[in-house]
Amino acid sequence: MPFDRAGLGTRVTELFRSQVTDGTWPLGSKIPTEPELVEWSGAGRNTVREAIGALVTAGILRREQGRGTFVVSTSDLRSSVSRRVASTSRRNSLELRLALDAASARIAAQRRTEADADFLRALLAEREAAWKSGDLHERVRADSALHRAVVAATHNPLLEDVYEGLLGVFEEVQLHDVAGDTDDLAQLHADLVDAIVTSDPDRAAATMSTLLQPLINQATS
Known part of the structure; x- marks a missing residue:
């Protein structure tokens, strides 16, 4: 479902976070690719990239060169x-x-x-x-x-x-x-x-x- 521009980055970040917390993206799993997330979320590539980056910084996701992005924690806490x-x-x-x-x-x-x-x-x-x-x-x-x-x-x-x-x-x-x-x-x-x-x-x-x-x-x- 496409998002309004206002608060877009925060909304996409929370959307991705919810995929982790509800178990759709389980601990240790590889998340969908960037193009797949763009298509699924309706957000632009830069917004998707920023949302993933925010969750990497929070310690929930980890990027691995040549392999993809993986879930390494289920919460910031x-x-x-x-x-x-x-x-x-x-x-x-x-x-x-x-x-x-x-x-x-x-x-x-x-x-x-x-x-x-x-x-x-x-x-x-x-x-x-x-x-x-x-x-x-x-x-x-x-x-x-x-x-x-x-x-x-x-x-x-x-x-x-x-x-x-x-x-x-x-x-x-x-x-x-x-x-x-x-x-x-x-x-x-x-x-x-x-x-x-x-x-x-x-x-x-x-x-x-x-x-x-x-x-x-x-x-x-």
Whole structure:
């Protein structure tokens, strides 16, 4: 649908942004070519180029020479948090993660649905299986999936965006934490899931603190 000239650049930028946020252009996908976007949006080539540039600057899209333009984040907030966390210390990152995780666990225990409870149980089993596999990257993936699901159970999209921006960077330094032969945090994760499933917000928040505070205490910077 053609646009009026007034506010054209902003409208096209928001149109493209909505394609990302509603999942039409999924995370990691290549977006349509410039000529395709011109035809689809009804805007001129320069306007389309400027709109794409704005989303590249925001950290939502990334241009790759000879390959095209790809979706690398689903929100400005997520990409800005990710950049900020990447430039700070491990201790600061862990303290922020604890604040978000503990709050999320408390809210999840109050708002979780039966579907959320079933999903948390399934991811807890996946996490246990990942430790038995011995694959460090699979351990990180399974651990992150469980923590993401806790945040998702809050049904607060703002919390999810902030958490994704933090956790993506944290995973890069998490390999050291999952390298042991035994999973010393297995029972605490089981307790966390149980607290959320049984709708015990105080126990859920306290268990999350017990999980993460030792990592903060061990961080020197």
